[in-house]
Amino acid sequence: MNFFSVILTLLFCYVKPTWTVTCSKDGLQWNSHCLEYFSEADSFIGAEAECQGYGGHLVSINDKLTNDAVAYLINYYTEEDPPVDIWVGGNLNAEGYWKWTDETVFVYANWNLTSKSEDKCMNYLMPSKLCDADDCDKEKPFICKISSNRKGRV
Template identity: 40%
Template sequence: MFNISKSAKRIDNTKTALVSTNSTDFWIGANDLITAGKWAWTDGSNYLYTNWAPGQPQVGKDCASSRLSDGRWMANDCLLSKAYTYSLPPQPAFTCPPPPTCAPIITHAPVVCTPRQCTPHCDSEWTYFSQTDSCFKVFFGQKWDDAEAFCVEQGGHLASVHSEQENTFVANLARTNQKQSNPNELTWIGLKASGNEWKWTDNTKTDYINWAPKQPDNPGKENCVELAQDTSDHGWYENWNNENCNTVMRAFVCKKKSIS
């Protein structure tokens, strides 16, 4: 997973971070796509530092860029093509115990302390989310039932979501390999209608929902749930929509418990 670069205290505005380009500015991860006028970072971290140029941000322009000349920020149309930088969060892929110690004893035989091995949280190419101690991976091109069956084969289920932070995490992961902005190319998650209720396929509690405006609709016809991961879809970004389960979706996200 990655996020367009940000910092709670400062943005390192450096030309050397970019490949040679004729651009005068580059994208950073601040936007007000969810609530107009309320700027936030794409990774959900606290929005504590700003560096807007005079007269910025302009109303109606929802994504932030940073000028190469002075590092000041400007609001721009999110569909513009610009250079960008991104930051990779620390990946706690392994949990290592402290160095082993041996209790002092008197003996003529050698005393050997055998350290425990470091244990990975997730299988290779899966991404760890510490809040639910779970591993996630994005796959592509399946109907909902086929996607769920595939996730079960991987040892998990289509992703359940239990907080705003986890929802943002799944949305960011779902943008993997998305070559162009297309609001219609959404992502299956593991919520499905069961009578008058919506239930997760992993049988966890439905304790968080994030429906798009006027959703869900078409009861009995659209029983599976998709996540809008595309930042260009201003009204539905990170929101959920119910859809016909036989729709072949661009992506789907599997979730399983960590292996550590």
């Protein structure tokens, strides 16, 4: 069992949620949501649309624990070495501020500061576990944060 598995197991042992979360076989229970890895590459806009089709959004990374959970999913579901970079839910709005597609407050960012100024969509770099801006039209795998009460693709 790797380090991230141990940490996530310990967290789930001590956190007693009052809700029932059912995730697909490709999902990870995370608070009241499921984090689900999608290996079929798409553009940032296409990936967000796919997530919305399941009642969610591209994952927002609001703290270190979520950052580590995203890394765990990528490592678990990819066979490439190093693992692939993926889309997450941050994008640069017209006013020049980063925002999450799920409208949560943008307070945590673990940045790799090498992106070009014209890049507007956030991708997650492996194995560094850092976020970076990239061309929104590039096709990449992605992780959705999906509501736990969804019944499948809507």
